[in-house]
Amino acid sequence: MTKPVLHAACQAFIEQRMAAAAQAMQAAQESANSDTKSSAGDKYETGREMATQERDRHAAQLHQARQLAAELARISPDAPCDAVRPGALVQTSLGWFYLAISAGRLVVDGQEYFAVSGAAPVAGALKGKRAGEEALFNGQTVRVLAVA
Structure with missing residues (x-):
């Protein structure tokens, strides 16, 4: 996991x-x-x-x-998420985001992830979205591909 x-x-x-x-x-x-x-x-x-x-x-x-x-x-990494919220791992058309703290770029098993806080603009744009939904971020449409 x-x-x-x-x-x-x-x-x-x-x-x-x-x-x-x-x-x-x-x-x-x-x-x-x-x-x-x-x-x-x-x-x-x-x-x-x-x-x-x-x-x-x-x-x-x-x-x-x-x-x-x-x-x-306050974040449980084992808790499943079906919508974007703190603790969610989100695959988007922009890449992977882990909503936790602002730690920046992390690489796990060769895959790049961005650890962002719930206060980050991208987190605000994606908040509450589910897989298959879209959000507007920095003037472009971002598609949520998966939420875990």
Whole structure:
């Protein structure tokens, strides 16, 4: 079954983002802590402030990754779908979409899939559609071939 594999790939994407953000936060904190006060006090304060801002930026990225993890946790990859909704694997005339989180292009067994969030424009256009139905997306007609 492809959905559990895509779900796991989305989870790995989130874990990688969380690890990168946590590591960057730690590096920025260490940089701020290692800055020693010199006779040029302004230079010291500016360096510490820049490192603090960098740490805060990475903390925000970590928070966003945690939100993605919570969003993904609400989706059961084993639940069957007969209409386009979060958790659905949708084959369209544009390609395959997994409605979960915005993780981008994923390749499973040589097949390309796009993991998109429910807030993505393509997901909005396809929402509630069933196999055989069509939707308008970016000025073109998109045919839903299958929903799983």
